[in-house]
Amino acid sequence: MLLDVDYFNDDATHSPKEFRRRFKMNKELFLKIVYGVSEYDDYFMAKQDCTGLWGFTSIQKCTAAMRCLTYRALPDTANDYLRMTESTCTETLYKFCQAIITVFSKDYLRPLRADDIARILQKNAARGFSEILRSIDYMHWGWKNCSFAWQGIYKGILRSPVFARLAEGQAPDVNFEANGHEYNKGYYLADDIYPRYATFVKTIQSPANEMNAYFATWQEAAHKNVERSFGVLQQRFAFIRYTALTWSESQMCDHAQHDH
Structure with missing residues (x-):
């Protein structure tokens, strides 16, 4: 297999x-x-068809999905290098994303x-912001094939699970005192796109004195860290730099609920 020869053999090209x-x-x-998604879903395992021919391997399928995600390659381009049809590549991409969310969310989306x-808290205190949990930011991801009737539903930071938890008061407990007031929730560094909530510490626009400017x-x-991460x-x-092309509301929602 050319893919193995190029990248995965011991003496890879x-x-x-x-x-x-x-x-x-x-x-x-x-x-x-590859191992994680293959253990979760045997779709990624190579299988023989009725004629005895072997189908695509887990490495081939994961490579096709990753090329769509990393290069925004269209599904029909997988036919050039991997000999994979557009429909198979599209199915593989959606199954790959679902497997990634299911297998790795317990470690990375918890x-x-x-x-x-x-x-x-210890790390942020060393940077001058005690009791700050983290920086928080928002990036709009458009949906090209969204129905006009649904467009208002899928816009804004209200769709973020992080924001939804904060709005319901579900923030990690952090007890401290500031300016004579007792607090039991940590803070987040944020910019002006977020509402005026007590849990968001924003910059001071047009600071009037040296203390505010400092x-x-x-x-x-400190807040640039999350912007650089994006x-x-x-x-x-x-x-994620371009408009999402999926036609399915359920697929778009599944992916959007895990972006933060």
Whole structure:
């Protein structure tokens, strides 16, 4: 198989550095993803058809899905290199995304634990923001094939699960005192796109004195971390830089509920 010869054999044509550049991750991480989704869904395992011919391997299917996500390659382009039809590539992409969410959400999309909170608070305190949980930001992801009647439903930060939990008062417990007031919820660094909630610490627009200017400088510098993270994500996964093309409301909602 040409894909194995190029990237996965012991004497692969391309180096590990080239693999990372093409797949946007190192080979060990990619293979961890391949094994994880294959154990979850046997769709990714190679099977024989009625004529005895073998179908696509888990590596081929995961490669096709990753190329759609990282390069925003259209499903029909998988036919050139992987000999995979457009319909098969589309099905593989959706099954891959669902498997990723199911298999890895317990580690990467879970609520904060007590040890997470302690580590974050300690790190942010060293940066000058004690009791700050993290920076929070929002990036609009358009839906090209959204019905006109649904467009208002799928816009704005209200669709974010993080924001929804905050609006319901479901934030990690962090007890501290500031300016003579007792607080039991941590803060988030945010920008002006968010509502005026007590849990959001925003910058000071047009600071009137040196103290306010000092605070604004530090707040904006710390908040740039999350903005830079979005920049890295957009560079590695081109599909989030463009309008989503899916036709299915359920598929769009499933993906949108896990973006933060």
